[in-house]
Amino acid sequence: MCSAITLRHELFPSDREAIGRIIRSSNLFYEYEVGVALELVDERLAKGPASGYHFIFAEEPGRVLGYTCYGPIACTKWSFDLFWIAVLQELRGKGIGRMLLAETEKAVRTMEGKRIYIETSSRHDYRLTQDFYRTCGYAIESVLKEFYGPADDKMIFVKELPFP
Amino acid sequence: MCSAITLRHELFPSDREAIGRIIRSSNLFYEYEVGVALELVDERLAKGPASGYHFIFAEEPGRVLGYTCYGPIACTKWSFDLFWIAVLQELRGKGIGRMLLAETEKAVRTMEGKRIYIETSSRHDYRLTQDFYRTCGYAIESVLKEFYGPADDKMIFVKELPFP
Numbered sequence: 001m002c003s004a005i006t007l008r009h010e011l012f013p014s015d016r017e018a019i020g021r022i023i024r025s026s027n028l029f030y031e032y033e034v035g036v037a038l039e040l041v042d043e044r045l046a047k048g049p050a051s052g053y054h055f056i057f058a059e060e061p062g063r064v065l066g067y068t069c070y071g072p073i074a075c076t077k078w079s080f081d082l083f084w085i086a087v088l089q090e091l092r093g094k095g096i097g098r099m100l101l102a103e104t105e106k107a108v109r110t111m112e113g114k115r116i117y118i119e120t121s122s123r124h125d126y127r128l129t130q131d132f133y134r135t136c137g138y139a140i141e142s143v144l145k146e147f148y149g150p151a152d153d154k155m156i157f158v159k160e161l162p163f164p
Numbered sequence: 165m166c167s168a169i170t171l172r173h174e175l176f177p178s179d180r181e182a183i184g185r186i187i188r189s190s191n192l193f194y195e196y197e198v199g200v201a202l203e204l205v206d207e208r209l210a211k212g213p214a215s216g217y218h219f220i221f222a223e224e225p226g227r228v229l230g231y232t233c234y235g236p237i238a239c240t241k242w243s244f245d246l247f248w249i250a251v252l253q254e255l256r257g258k259g260i261g262r263m264l265l266a267e268t269e270k271a272v273r274t275m276e277g278k279r280i281y282i283e284t285s286s287r288h289d290y291r292l293t294q295d296f297y298r299t300c301g302y303a304i305e306s307v308l309k310e311f312y313g314p315a316d317d318k319m320i321f322v323k324e325l326p327f328p
Contacts (some may be wrong), residue, residue: 017289033239075197077313115311142306144320146279156308 004060005096009102011055016041018064026070026088028125037084055082058096059161067098068104070116078114085118092128101136109161116161122153133157169235169260171267175219179206182221182228189253191206192289202247204233217247220267222260230260232268234280242278249282275326280325286317297321 009115019041023034043051050069057064060066066087073079087096118133120126122143138157147154167293183205184321187198207215216235221228230251240287246268255317284290286307302321311318 030239036238071310074200074304076311077316079311091263117308117311141308142320144281144305144322147237147240147243147281152241156306 005065005099007057007099008059009055009107011041011044011057013045015055015057015064016045017069019042019067022064022066022086022088023084026086027089028129037069040083054107056100056107058087058100065091066100066136068100070104070108072111072113073117078112080111080116082107082116082118098136100156105159105161109163114161114163115139116159117155120155120157121148122155123151130155130157143158169222169229169263169282171263172221172223173219173271173273175208175221176226177206177209178272179219179221179228179231180209183231183250186250186252190250191242191253192293193304201233204247207245218271220271222251222264229255230264232264234268235271236275236277237281242276244272244275244277245278246282261296262300269323269325273327278327280323282321284319284321285312287315287320294319294321 016038020034020038023029023037029037034108040051040053044053044055052074053069054071056068056070058066065104068082068086069084070082073081082101084095085100085104087100105116116138118135118138120129134157136159138159140155141158142156144154144156146152168199180202184198184202187193187201193201204215204217208217208219214263216238217233218235219320220234222233225309231248232246233248234244234246237245248266249261249264249268251264269280282302284293284297298321300323302323304319305322308318308320310316
């Protein structure tokens with residue numbers, strides 16, 4: 001099914017609504033987290049690349065299926081954050097996330113990035129997400145106990161990208 | 165000497181210049197890091213408390229001696245970041261930093277914060293800073309290897325505040 005899917009690096013104002021729909025479809029995020037995701041969209045739309053937020057979309061004609069939001073970490077030589085990766089719930093497990101993440105890594109290498117960090121929750125709800133990162137070559141470098149709240153640690157995954 | 169020093173929680177536009185002077189006096193920060201510190205000032209001046217950046221100043225009549233910048237971490241129940249703490253170089257070691265940090269912890273508790281995180285570099289230049297955090301009850305919870313650059317790890321200190 002991936003043959004009809006294209007990747008796009010440009011953010012359009014209409015993506016705002018699609019991103020809200022994709023994130024909410026997972027039933028994984030609190031509503032205030034959706035707000036945070038949309039703030040990054042607004043920042044990018046207002047300030048362009050100077051915002052430090054970059055986007056990649058997977059889409060088929062007329063429908064956005066998933067996206068990533070990533071960017072360089074200020075005051076570092078080569079570190080990047082993957083702020084968001086999300087795919088429409090009904091399309092999970094079909095390789096779209098993997099395609100998006102691979103394209104993101106390619107883009108980060110182009111920007112001379114060497115390390116990509118992903119922060120996620122230790123909650124059981126995130127178990128599949130954690131497995132996905134591991135499968136894609138990310139390893140847990142750190143766990144911050146009860147960072148998010150009671151029994152809710154922050155796990156920091158990292159992948160060192162091979163220099164070409 | 166601390167008897168003449170007062171603490172202030174309000175940020176004035178004139179503090180921008182004082183903060184630049186204080187940070188540069190340490191000879192510890194790269195110029196782009198000074199830019200990042202001043203961005204937080206501009207954000208707060210533009211957006212007020214909604215910026216999520218809060219400031220505390222130590223001053224004597226006519227002169228700002230040091231400051232902290234801290235704020236709640238989005239999407240967490242009780243975690244705060246200490247973004248900046250700095251004291252004029254010629255006044256270091258006189259207890260001003262300790263006074264500022266104690267006042268910051270008090271303010272965080274007032275905002276129902278439970279954990280304060282401080283991120284710093286593993287570089288030798290930061291050895292005294294790291295000792296200062298330890299003395300104030302902060303412990304290293306995590307080290308992210310080469311986060312900032314070659315041989316420059318990120319150390320994450322944390323202190324759990326006692327609930328009153």
